[in-house]
Amino acid sequence: MRSYLLLPFTLASALIGQPSLQSRVAAIATTIPARVSVACNLPNTRLNCDLNPDANPPMQSVFKFPLAVAVLHSAEEGKLLSNQHPGQSLDEILDTPLRYLPMDVISPPNYSPLQDRYPQGDVDVPLRELITLSVSKSDNTASDILLRILGGPAVLDSYIHSLGISGFHVLDNEKSLHATNVLQYRNTFSPRAATQLLRLMADRSPLIPASTRFLNDIMLNATSGPHRIHGDLPEGTPVAHKTGTSGTTDGMDAATNDIGLITLPNRQRLAIAIFVTDAHASPMAIEHVIAQIARAAYDQAIATK
Numbered sequence: 001m002r003s004y005l006l007l008p009f010t011l012a013s014a015l016i017g018q019p020s021l022q023s024r025v026a027a028i029a030t031t032i033p034a035r036v037s038v039a040c041n042l043p044n045t046r047l048n049c050d051l052n053p054d055a056n057p058p059m060q061s062v063f064k065f066p067l068a069v070a071v072l073h074s075a076e077e078g079k080l081l082s083n084q085h086p087g088q089s090l091d092e093i094l095d096t097p098l099r100y101l102p103m104d105v106i107s108p109p110n111y112s113p114l115q116d117r118y119p120q121g122d123v124d125v126p127l128r129e130l131i132t133l134s135v136s137k138s139d140n141t142a143s144d145i146l147l148r149i150l151g152g153p154a155v156l157d158s159y160i161h162s163l164g165i166s167g168f169h170v171l172d173n174e175k176s177l178h179a180t181n182v183l184q185y186r187n188t189f190s191p192r193a194a195t196q197l198l199r200l201m202a203d204r205s206p207l208i209p210a211s212t213r214f215l216n217d218i219m220l221n222a223t224s225g226p227h228r229i230h231g232d233l234p235e236g237t238p239v240a241h242k243t244g245t246s247g248t249t250d251g252m253d254a255a256t257n258d259i260g261l262i263t264l265p266n267r268q269r270l271a272i273a274i275f276v277t278d279a280h281a282s283p284m285a286i287e288h289v290i291a292q293i294a295r296a297a298y299d300q301a302i303a304t305k
Contacts, residue, residue, distance in 0.1 A: 020048075021047070021048060021049045021296060021297065021300045022048055022049060022050060022051065024296045025038055025049045025050075025051050025293050025296060025297075026051055028289055028292045028293050028296065029051060029289065029293070031285075031289060032276075032279055032280075032281040032285050032286060032289055033279065033280045033281060034253075034276050034277060034278060034279030034280070034281065034286065034289075035052070035055070035057070035276075035277040035278055036051060036052070036274070036275070036276050036277070036289065036293075037051060037052035037053065037055035037057050037190070037191045037274075037275045037277070038050065038051040038052070038053065038191055038272075038273065038274050038275075038293055039053035039190075039191035039192045039194065039195045039272070039273050040195060040270060040271060040272040040273070040297045040301075041195045041196075041198075041199055041270075041271045041272075042268060042270050042271070042301050042304065043199075043203065043268070045301070045304045046304070047270075047297070047300060047301055047304050049272070049293070049296070049297045049300070050191075050192075052191070053190065053191045053192040054167065054190050054191075054192055055190060055191065055275070055277075056167070056169070056188035056189075056190055057188060057189070057190075057191075057255065057257070057275035057277040058184040058185050058187060058188060058244075058246065058254055058255040058277065059187055059188060059189035059194075059244050059255070059257060059275070060177075060184060060187075060244030060245055060246050060254075060255040060257060061138045061140075061143075061224075061242070061243060061244040061245065062189055062194070062242050062243065062244035062257050062258075062259055063143075063156075063170055063187060063189070063244070064134045064135050064138060064143050064242060065135060065197070065219070065242040065259070066156065066160050066168060066170075066189075066197060067134065067143060067146055067147060067150070067156055068131050068134060068135050068146075068215055068218075069159075069160075069197070069201070069206065069207065069215065070150055070155070070156050070159040070160065071127075071131060071146050071149070071150055072131070072207050072211040072214070072215060073159065073206060073207055073211075074150060074159075075090075075093050075094075075127070075211075076090075076093075076207065076208055076211060080093075080127075080149060080150070081093065081096055081098075081127075081149075083096070084096070090208070090210045090211060090214070093127065094126065094127050094128035094131075094214070095126050095127070095128060096126065096127050097124035097125065097126055097127075098124065098125055098126070098127055098130060098145065098149060099122075099123075099124055099125075100114065100118060100121045100122070100123050100124070100125050100141075100145055101121055101122065101145075102120060102121040102122050103121075104121055104141055104144055104145050104148065104175075105119070105120065105121050105141065106140055106141055106144065106174060106175045106178055107178065107179075109178075110140055110141065110174075110178060111138065111139070111140055112133075112139045112140050112141035112142065113133060113137055113139055114129075114130075114133055114139050114141050114142045115139075115140075115141040125142075125145070129142075130142045130145055130146055131146065131214075131215075131218065132218055134146055135215070135218045135219060135222065135242060136218045136219070136221055136222045136223060137222075137223060137224070138222075138224045138242075138243065138245075140174040140178070141174070143173075143174055144173045144174045144175055147173050148173075152173075153170045153171050153172060153173065156170055157169060157170050157171075160197070163197070163200060163206055164196075165193045165196050165197055165200075166193065167188075167189065167190030167192055167193030167194075167196075168188075168189050168190075168193050168194075168197075169186070169187065169188045169189075170187045171183075171186045171187060172186060172187055181249065181254075184246060184254060184255060185254075189259075189273075189275075191259075191273040191274070191275060192273075194259045194273035195259075195271040195272065195273050198259060198260070198261050198271035198272075198273070199271050201215070201216070201261070202261050202269045202271065216240050216261075219240035219241055219242060219260070219261075220238055220239070220240045222240075222241055222242065222243070224243045224245075225241070225243035225245075225258050225287070227284075227287040227288070227291060228241075228243060228256075228258035228274070228287050228290040228291060228294070229241050229258045229260050229262065229272065229274070229290060229291070229294040230291070230294075231287060231288065231290065231291025231292075231294070231295075232291040232292060232294065232295035233262065233291075233294065233295060233298055237262060237263065237298075238262075238263040239260045239261070239262050239263070240260055240261045241258055241259060241260025241261070242258070242259055242260065243257060243258045244256075244257035244258075244275075245257070248283070251280060252278055252279065252280055253276070253278075253279045253281070253283065253286060254277065254278055255275070255276070255277060256276045256279060256283070256286045256287065256290070257273075257274065257275045257276065258273075258274055258290055258294075259272065259273040259274070260272060262294070262297075262298055262301075264298070264301055264302055265302060266302075268301075270297060270298065270301045272293075272294060272297055274290045274293050274294065276289060276290065
């Protein structure tokens with residue numbers, strides 16, 4: 001009888017002795033010289049992995065996720081394409097060809113499978129392909145075409161703010177960022193705001209169901225950053241995500257980021273945003289920090305009732 005009475009106290013003592021998720025995240029962050037900011041969210045739980053959640057780190061290509069949301073919403077509203085007709089299905093809209101102009105070409109070095117295929121531009125590319133290249137492949141030229149067609153950074157900024165998300169700021173396109181490296185610090189996304197947008201997509205998407213599925217599938221099949229959020233998770237764990245990467249300049253990586261929705265074994269989706277800023281460490285070490293933080297949040301999430 002006494003062993004049963006002692007069991008709750010034993011469990012309580014063990015739990016009290018465990019560091020909090022926030023403490024674990026903070027400890028992981030200290031393993032490299034960098035500014036690390038993190039937020040996560042799991043509905044109906046007290047899960048908290050916040051570390052500088054309201055910081056404003058440079059987001060780099062993370063912006064291509066909100067860009068895709070804005071582009072799809074504009075297409076649904078009939079405001080994106082000049083030749084759009086009432087009653088068109090999403091598939092018909094996505095198959096609409098858009099002009100890749102010579103002015104959209106970004107001077108090398110530039111990551112763009114689209115530009116590699118058409119170095120001079122001046123071709124038509126379906127909207128579906130532009131969105132897929134932008135989000136799944138992190139294609140810079142495809143993203144700038146979408147941003148131009150949407151109406152520019154101010155239109156994107158205004159739309160994301162209209163969703164009730166205030167910690168997002170975009171002023172420059174990819175061509176500008178490539179021309180002037182320091183401008184990346186003007187395009188920012190707080191981790192808290194990033195998880196808010198992820199939660200919208202997962203729980204009450206501003207897009208129609210077909211658009212939401214289309215974007216979610218692209219993010220699930222994204223090829224960038226396999227060693228970031230994915231890195232330490234159980235094999236086969238679905239992660240719909242978007243990375244952002246500055247590359248290394250003078251031994252420093254200004255931005256190594258990943259945000260995403262991790263599907264848990266119970267089918268709930270954990271929203272997480274991890275930004276590593278101004279890191280003086282190897283890309284492998286930086287990505288390992290992201291992977292460790294994601295795994296700590298995952299483990300706590302599946303243990304949380």
